[in-house]
């Protein structure tokens with residue numbers, strides 16, 4: 311058999327992405343590319359918005375590319391890795407890669423405390439994780455399960471007879487946030503205000519508006535903490551406000567650093583996942599039917615929804631100079647892990663573009679990997695599994711409402727409105 315030489319194809323792909331924008335001197339010019347198609351910023355109507363990322367893993371394409379588009383005022387670009395193995399290396403090698411600077415929106419409000427645990431490197435990271443894990447162990451989550459299930463059932467039954475619901479706005483946006491507020495002991499009365507602030511921070515793309523929202527959130531959370539110190543309860547917010555590590559009380563910066571980051575990480579993520587999950591189900595009736603006929607599939611199906619809809623491409627700060635793939639990464643550079651590509655790497659996932667609700671091994675990076683693996687992953691999975699179980703039991707075959715716009719900016723923004731329709735039983 312004659313194999314085509316991949317080199318010319320790779321060279322022409324690389325040439326098609328090359329772009330003449332400034333990059334640091336140590337970055338070879340031919341590696342400076344426009345690969346925003348893999349970054350998830352383009353609104354589209356596709357079930358598989360990341361299909362094009364396969365080209366990044368074509369044989370002969372350099373494994374480390376440099377995107378000159380900064381993701382904040384202070385950065386002038388980032389290295390990018392797109393192979394599963396390379397992403398794993400970045401997440402797991404804490405000697406060379408750090409989370410300093412990741413998701414530190416509080417800087418926009420002039421705050422200097424770190425996001426905890428995300429912004430903390432080893433060895434300190436482990437002590438914060440141990441402290442917080444108490445509320446996220448399987449036993450703690452098992453205790454929460456009946457409440458979460460009752461909430462899902464109550465909310466679904468409220469609309470099941472109607473034959474129509476905006477599943478993104480009226481359900482997906484509300485259900486996980488109600489679970490989160492209850493977990494933290496935050497008042498439900500703040501629901502709309504929290505989501506409005508969260509939207510400004512994650513989606514306005516305007517630093518002044520982001521900073522204003524962060525200032526208000528942090529002021530609110532500081533009052534909440536003061537109140538929980540006066541009147542403690544058994545919720546996570548109070549546990550942090552009155553927390554101790556290594557025999558000493560947490561400092562005010564540690565308390566707000568944890569409370570703030572949980573607020574940021576816990577509000578929008580499951581909601582975005584739900585809206586994308588329902589869009590896929592609404593467009594794929596055979597999948598819905600399978601989930602109804604084989605309830606045992608729920609766990610693996612949820613994992614597959616998560617794999618196929620990675621919400622973020624995480625980045626890391628390079629701590630020390632490093633030679634890799636024929637280039638030098640310098641201390642102070644950033645490197646982005648394209649989960650939007652790694653989750654579809656055929657070296658890790660057989661037939662990766664096929665949605666397989668029974669996929670037996672599914673170690674995707676939607677929750678990243680290594681020590682910063684999402685603390686809320688088990689809670690999120692549980693919320694999603696309960697939802698799929700209870701929904702398909704109560705709602706017959708559903709479709710997207712004719713004429714509805716299912717356009718989505720992939721990632722955290724997700725679908726704001728997704729009306730779905732069905733014929734109610736009886």
Ligand code: HEM
Pocket residue numbers: 409412426427428429439490571572575576577579580583621622624625676677678681682683684685686687689690
């Ligand atoms: C489907 C839902 C969720 C997704 C896709 C998700 C995604 C992520 C990702 C990608 C990270 C790592 C960020 C990075 O390393 O750059 C992360 C970390 C984290 N997430 Fe989630 N998350 C979800 C739900 C939640 C929930 C519900 C909570 C809290 C109740 C939460 C709390 C956290 C925390 C505390 C971290 C930091 C962990 C550490 O640094 O050790 N997440 N999450």
